[in-house]
Amino acid sequence: MDRAAAADPTSTDADVERASPLLQGEAESLVPLLGAREQEVGKDSKSNNIYSKAPKIVLCLVFLEVTAFYGVYLNLIVYLQDVLHGDSASNAAAVSFWAGASYLMPVVGAAIADSCWGKYKTVLVGLSISLAGMAVITTSATLPSLRPPPCEHGTGTYCAPAALHQRLVFFAGIYLCAIGIGGAKAAIVSFGAEQFDDENGKNMVERERKASYFSWYYGVGNLAMLTSGTLLVWVEDKVSWGIGYGVCASFVAVAVVALAATAPVYRLVPPVGSPLKGACQVLVAFARKVNVRVPDDAAELYAEEHVKVSSHHPPRELLEHTEQFRCLDKAAVVTSADLEDGSPWRLCTVTQVEELKTLLRLIPIWLTSAVYFVANTQAQTTFVQQGTMTDSRIGRGAFSVPAASLTCIETAFVVASIVLYSRAVAPAARRFLCRAEAFTPLQLMGLGHAAVIAAVALAACAEARRLANVRAGAAPLRIAWLLPQYVVIAVSDASLSVGQLEFFYDQAPETMRGASTAFYFLSCSLGNLICSQLVTLVASVTATGGRTGWFPPNMDDGHLDYYFMLIVGITAVNFAVFVYLAKNYTPKRVR
The missing domain is CATH 1.20.1250.20 (MFS general substrate transporter like domains)
Structure with missing residues (x-):
């Protein structure tokens, strides 16, 4: 957030006035x-x-x-x-x-x-x-x-x-x-x-x-x-x-x-400044004070009590000091040079430092979501390919379901699972747990990670059965056998996506509330990119030495089930990493 560089060198308790040209006019x-x-933001009656x-x-x-x-x-x-x-x-x-x-x-x-x-x-x-x-x-x-x-x-x-x-x-x-x-x-x-x-x-x-x-x-x-x-x-x-x-x-x-x-x-919240400028100021101030010792008492750090807030600004979210990434606190240590200069690129507030710390805590969890979408995207790719090799008739042959239509079925299950959660599961959980919040966003994300492992494992079992039928000369597997994996992946998709959107919005620094929801779309894109590269790598490695490989032109000769088990292994490791990060996550604390 922008801040003027006016400081009084004659006072050790100098007042620095924040002046945001963006908000002042906007x-x-x-x-x-x-x-x-x-x-x-702070009004209690009408704004509720x-x-x-x-x-x-x-x-x-x-x-x-x-x-x-x-x-x-x-x-x-x-x-x-x-x-x-x-x-x-x-x-x-x-x-x-x-x-x-x-x-x-x-x-x-x-x-x-x-x-x-x-x-x-x-x-x-x-x-x-x-x-x-x-x-x-x-x-x-x-x-x-x-x-x-x-x-x-x-x-x-x-x-x-x-x-x-x-x-x-x-x-x-x-x-x-x-x-x-x-x-x-x-x-x-x-x-x-x-x-x-x-x-x-x-x-x-x-x-x-x-x-x-x-x-x-x-x-x-x-x-x-x-x-x-x-x-x-x-x-x-x-x-x-x-x-x-x-x-x-x-x-x-x-x-x-x-x-x-x-x-x-609508309730309008004015913009609070560039989401990257504050982080850059903390890093520059930290680099300038890399040899400065961090005081044992966090109260000695430069806090918002020293800052006059302009009447044009809404009350800003003030964050409590945390011990994690303590080296970054050097950016908020007040030195004699800061009193003479007063530049925001030399001295940052505790809240600015904590915003950068929060961002650093969010990045590893975001990366686990990107790996999650490597498995999630199988519903639009390999699951459909698997469906094309099955008997598409259902209901004693009365209806035929195209393999591509299974993605629409997944979408319908996503909507149904969200309605079921909002109308039945969440109220029942609140009554059972005796608390206002049914599940935390991290718990929802954990459910999504666990469910996607089960969905891809079900796909591996269905593919193994399909290949066994083909090689035994038996009747082809019915497409209905693929429905369980679509139902489970729909629950997984809804749980992780909803939890991720809520988690990043709540935990992101105030200056990055909008960008926090963009993290979701970035994780989808990164997951799809990783998946495309993974398929290319697996196809190349498994086909070396003249072997058929896992992805031959005729899928009946390949081993899509092995590929699914590889995805299960990757997502299982990713889930373990997520659980570790979630258990050790330090939430943002607002004063």
Whole structure:
């Protein structure tokens, strides 16, 4: 957080006044600009939003945003192939690059929200940009001049490739969507959580409501994905691409109008400065004082009592001193040079030091979540491949379930498990444990880690049975045998994702509340990247020396079950590391 460098050298108890140019102007200009009322964080009566409708409105906005985003994403490669007539390699690369940009933008959007605009303005601007992008791709899919003619079917099929201007218009539209929706994605999660004033964890009723919000956020997001993967994809494939994209655009338009119209409802928390500047100041101050001895009494460190807070600032979250990473306390040791200089790059407060310590504690737990998604992503990859090699008939052959539809079944189970947890499990646990909080975020994350091990183990057992049937010449395994692994991985997904979102939001430094929710999207991306490299490595190593390997062209000749057991081993070690980190985690303590 920014701080002026004015210190009085004649006084040993010098007052340093914090002056944030971001908040000074932003806190005053945000209200007339957006038509929303800014509520002070510390106000007890009017700002208590136990009965507020704001979180429900935010969840409705999440449904609209996620439905529109996946309405474009899930069928993008089909549009590039069937309408723009691109080749398979370039289409796959284009979709992967676009998806990577979409999941990178939450980090950028969160940084802007935390340092400059605040969450409300970031979400509003992001959705407005994505609306422009949706309008562009709808126009591109509707006007014949902006897409190549259909393929000619004669003696041979000829598909004219899209002209440069046609591709430029369409890709400009989807990248505007990536920038807009991606930038708003992380900010809208923390914006909804800001509507609950739990008084730094002291109000247990509000704290439990906030925990429930994270559950419903993830459930609504999965319901939106299910809607996109069924209704919108069907409209795009069977009715019209223009109409399908037009529906996506209308969803975003409704979200923008609703967010602007309901502005007075929300509790707005002004941005508190750059999330990285404070950490950099602590590291620089520590480097300058590397030879300074840390006092035995933490009361001698530079604390917030020495700081005058501007009337433009909301009361800032003050953190208690902790003993972990004690060497960093050197940044808060007051020396004679600090009294003469007064620079925030020489002397930092205890809270600034503790914010950096908190970030260092969170990183190892975040890395275990990234490894978790190595196993979780199997539901969209190897589980589907496994399903293609089974008998897809169920109900005595009355119905046939495509293997790719199993991911929709998983999504439905995620939504069902969240509803069951919120309506039955959590209330029963609160009564049984006699406490306001059913399970802590770390406990939910632990359940997710444990359940994913069981899910992949079930997949290994099913694959071993399938291969045994194939090699014995027996009937192929029915696809229904794969349902248990999808049910368990759905419970795992819901538990870990909800717990991670809540945990990082609660424990992240105040200056990184928006960026903390972006950690979730980063862990998903990193997990998928690790998984892709792992598959390539395993396929290469197991096929050396002319052997068939675990991933041959014909899966009946391979050993996908061995690969699943490798994933079980990796996730089991990861779970043990998580348990160790969770047991030894020092939570953030607010004064």
